[in-house]
Amino acid sequence: MSTPNQAIKDIAAKDYQYGFVTDIEAETVAPGINEDIIRLISSKKNEPQFMLDWRLKAFQVWQKMKEPNWANVHYPKINYQDIIYYSAPKSMKPGEGPKNLDEIDPELRKMFDKLGISLNEQKRLSGIAVDAVVDSVSVATTFKSKLKEIGVIFCSFSEAVLEYPELIQKYLGSVVPVADNYFSALNSAAFTDGSFCFIPKGVKCPMELSTYFRINASGTGQFERTLIVAEEDSYVSYLEGCTAPRRDENQLHAAVVEIVALDRAQVKYATVQNWYPGDKDGKGGIYNFVTKRGRCKGVSSKISWTQVETGSAITWKYPSVMLEGDNSVGEFYSIALTNHFQQADTGTKMVHIGKNTKSTIISKGISAGRGQNTYRGLVAIQKSAEGARNYSQCDSLLLGDKCGAHTFPYLQVKNESAQVEHEASTSKISEDQIFYCKQRGISEEDAVSMIVNGFCKDVLKKLPMEFAVEAQKLLGVSLEGSVG
Amino acid sequence: MGKTLSTPDWLSHLRQDAWFAFEKQGLPTTRSEDWKYTSLSSLKEFDFRATDAPRYSWPDPVITQVKSALKERSMDGQHKEIRLVFIDGEYCAALSDTVLATPAQSGVKVLSLGQTLKDLPQGLQKPLETFHSQSEDGVKFLNTACFKDGAVLRVSPNQSVSSPIHFVFVRTADTAKSAYYRNLISVEKGAKAQVVETYLGLDSRASQQVTNSVTQVSLEESANLELIRIQLEAPSGCFLGDLRVNQEKNSEFTGHWVSLGASLARNETRVEFQGEGSTASLNGLYFGKEKQHTDSFVLIHHASPHCNSHQKYKGVLDGSALGVFSGKIEVALDAQKSNATQVNRNLLLSKQAQAYTRPQLQIHADDVKCSHGATVGQLDDQALFYLRSRGISKDDSRRLLTEAFAGEVLDQLKNDTLKAQIKIDFAARLGRVS
Structure with missing residues (x-):
């Protein structure tokens, strides 16, 4: 009798389809990090003095810090002096870069076409504005002028530093302080680009904003920074996608994302993370060590994180929300899939500070092959958080007998009026479920992918439609060959 | 250290090793993940080494006081209880029953550890050494280095003991600061028993006292044990408890932990399934008011397939008490068909009360049913x-x-x-x- 395992095996064997390398002439600096490299990065970007000072200070902080080791992930020690901290396509040389979208290096354009992301506004059907980041720099931002008409600022981080220094100075590091953790300090010292987004008072951003990250050069690390500021009564939905070529080396991606939501503002942030996960023997792949945090500063503000984590050799991140404003809401919806030798230690932190704050956590972990999947989350109800409410649910699905699923929730309640609930379950696809499907003429492989999709439905329905379809496909693809 | 026991060489070495390990490591700090929410900094100045000269008798008023307390807590009912009494770290023969395979209770041996070391030392070395080699932190090293006495229970194969076996550990107003106990329970093939451990503080105005008690349980094939730990230490007391259960094939363990007293109480429970088809049910109730701090730490290791574990822990917290629950279920790579549930519910009765809970699952097998739930709320x-x-x-x-x-x-x-x-x-x- 064939078992569900056979079908799972077949599904898990499919290849990573974004593993190609584009031959682009790149300008890179020598590997290693020191004050000179930081000065070099800063001067390449013509940054004002305050930015350089900030970086140097962060570097000093970072040097004093120790790499953390508490996560449930294992990897050989990273030599931070072997990493190249700046690499940019030659055509993007500062000051000589393309003046408009038509001037973009055709090779770059081809690369993005191949990834299914059109940098050509006219041809685009869906209204999504994209900031495309390759290695260390942003190469294009679409729909920029159209957005500007309604007051929305959406541009690369480097551009924002030059054009809106007062906003950057006000908000940079206000959510994730430099010394927050080892990787945020390193990022603060060495970040090269990223996206900046500002939604003014009362504006509902009419289209989805999106950043697409691509690592192309070898030997480099990607350190980007995203800052989203939503003023009073504004709304924005933000998407992030990422891919990298197939390589035997491990590359480090240490990003920082900061979100600020003022009174009654709403920010939705969705990630479909598909960095190269390494091959089926666990060779290569991206180390995705990311700090993401949102601050619900204003009353009745809302920040919602949705993530679909299917890539990366190691994922280590906890998108968090600081619920400061009264009645503010934090949400976290996550699907994390680990196959082959992938490891994920991911979850969230919900810190309730304001009154009547609410948070919801739905996490779905799927482990296949020899994948190790960990949910780690903190729900902290501070003394001031009268009437706070949290609901957490973490489910794990195990496909195969060599993988692992782990759940480490932390609940800290310091206010008696709070209501905190956590539940979790771990299970596998039962023979009954497969039998039921097969009896109705559904192949085993389809049955497994149906069940996996059903398992993830709570999270998938939170994604914007285009992404949901992509994420669903991704889940199928990532599982191929894993079943067993 | 432990001079009241007749000490074989291997035990002296073991104690020495443990003491050096403690001196090297010191007490656990909140930097250690397992002690994240429980700080022992209040014991920083505490002199753990201070041991009092052994005493075999107590003044009459103390005996009278203990006697009346024992009467109150007696479990005599349908069956008379078998009782061992310990006062401030030492065995009190005058108030205890000893059952050494008497005809009426054939197959049951209930003795103090001191007596056992003297009369029946075989079989003690292995569990004591195993505990030392598996000790995680200074609190356990201290126990191995310093335990003065404790209770030993052995139930022979296929014996079912109908009398409840009661170990009573009393703290009096005595100056003795710390009391260290080591209890060893082994229930052999097919046997069945019920044990109650009562930790009782009689002097409500006593200065800081520490009770450090380790119980090691070994259940052979198809053995069945119910163990109830009741903590009623004085308000200034500090209770550090540790319970380790090894379960072989088809054995069944039921554990209860009731924590009502002490200013700082922590009880660790570790269950290891070493054979298929075993079941462990753990229940806990912790209550705190004023500034009480209670910590219940549970680790269940499903090392074998086809085992079931159930945990139900509830906390009631009033005043500015803090209740901590850390429960972890580990399912090993080939422990298929494991079934594990874990529930922790906390009730906060006052504005200042706090509850921290960490229900954790660590699962390496796929054919399992594991779930956990935790809540914190109010009436x-x-x-x-x-x-x-x-x-x-x-x-x-x-x-x-x-x-x-x-x-x-x-x-x-x-x-x-x-x-x-x-x-x-x-x-x-x-x-x-x-």
Whole structure:
């Protein structure tokens, strides 16, 4: 009798389809990090003095810090002096870069076409504005002028530093302080680009904003920074996608994302993370060590994180929300899939500070092959958080007998009026479920992918439609060959 | 260290090793993940080494006081209890029964550890050395280095002991600061027993006292044990408990942990399934008021397939008490068909009370059913309204609901005498609920 395992095996064997390398002439600096490299990065970007000072200070902080080791992930020690901290396509040389979208290096354009992301506004059907980041720099931002008409600022981080220094100075590091953790300090010292987004008072951003990250050069690390500021009564939905070529080396991606939501503002942030996960023997792949945090500063503000984590050799991140404003809401919806030798230690932190704050956590972990999947989350109800409410649910699905699923929730309640609930379950696809499907003429492989999709439905329905379809496909693809 | 025991060479070495390990590591700090929420910094100045000269008799007023307490806590009912009494770290023969395979209780040996070391030392070395090699932190090293006495229970194959076996550990107003106990329980193939450990503080004004008690349980094939640990230390007391259970094939363990006293109480429970088809059910009730701090730490290791574990822990926290629960279920790579549940519920009765909970799952096998749930909340307004609308006063309603909340755990106790006693203890400690 064939078992569900056979079908799972077949599904898990499919290849990573974004593993190609584009031959682009790149300008890179020598590997290693020191004050000179930081000065070099800063001067390449013509940054004002305050930015350089900030970086140097962060570097000093970072040097004093120790790499953390508490996560449930294992990897050989990273030599931070072997990493190249700046690499940019030659055509993007500062000051000589393309003046408009038509001037973009055709090779770059081809690369993005191949990834299914059109940098050509006219041809685009869906209204999504994209900031495309390759290695260390942003190469294009679409729909920029159209957005500007309604007051929305959406541009690369480097551009924002030059054009809106007062906003950057006000908000940079206000959510994730430099010394927050080892990787945020390193990022603060060495970040090269990223996206900046500002939604003014009362504006509902009419289209989805999106950043697409691509690592192309070898030997480099990607350190980007995203800052989203939503003023009073504004709304924005933000998407992030990422891919990298197939390589035997491990590359480090240490990003920082900061979100600020003022009174009654709403920010939705969705990630479909598909960095190269390494091959089926666990060779290569991206180390995705990311700090993401949102601050619900204003009353009745809302920040919602949705993530679909299917890539990366190691994922280590906890998108968090600081619920400061009264009645503010934090949400976290996550699907994390680990196959082959992938490891994920991911979850969230919900810190309730304001009154009547609410948070919801739905996490779905799927482990296949020899994948190790960990949910780690903190729900902290501070003394001031009268009437706070949290609901957490973490489910794990195990496909195969060599993988692992782990759940480490932390609940800290310091206010008696709070209501905190956590539940979790771990299970596998039962023979009954497969039998039921097969009896109705559904192949085993389809049955497994149906069940996996059903398992993830709570999270998938939170994604914007285009992404949901992509994420669903991704889940199928990532599982191929894993079943067993 | 432990001079009251007749000490074989291997034990002296073991104690020395443990003491060096303690001196090297010191007490665990909150930097250690397992002690994240429980700080022992209040014991920083505590002189753990201070040991008192052995004493074999106590002044009459002490004996009288202990006697009346024992009477109150006696579990004599259908069957008379078999009792061992320890006072401030030492064995009190005058108040204890010893059962050394007498005809009436053939196959049951209940002795103090000191006596066992003298008369029947075989079989002690292995469990004591194993414990030392598996010790995680300074608290356990201290116990190995310093334990003065404890209880030993051996039940021979296929014996079913109908009398409850009661170990009573009393703290008096004596100057002895610390009491270290090591208890060893082994239930052999197919045998069955019920053990109660009562930790009792008699002097409510005593200065800081530490009780450090380790119980090692080994259950052979198809053995069955119910173990109840009741902590009623004095308000200034500090209780550090450790329970380790090794279960072989088809064995069944039921554990209860009731924590009502002490200013700082921590109980660790570790269960290891070494054979298929075993079951462990753990229940816990912790209560805190004023500045009490209680910590329940549970680790269940499913090392073999086809085992079941169930945990149900409830906390009631009043005043500015802090309740901590850390429970971890580990399922090993080939422990298929494991079934594990874990529930932790906390009831906060006051504004300053706090609850920290960490229910954790670590699963390496796929064919398992594991779930956990944790809640922190307050009394249900609707239930309160229901009672009040029927003419029950606010205080009484709150008390009724709180007792019902705790009752869900206490009702699992099989011994009715004990159940009634603990319910009274709980109600007394709870005091006025408003």
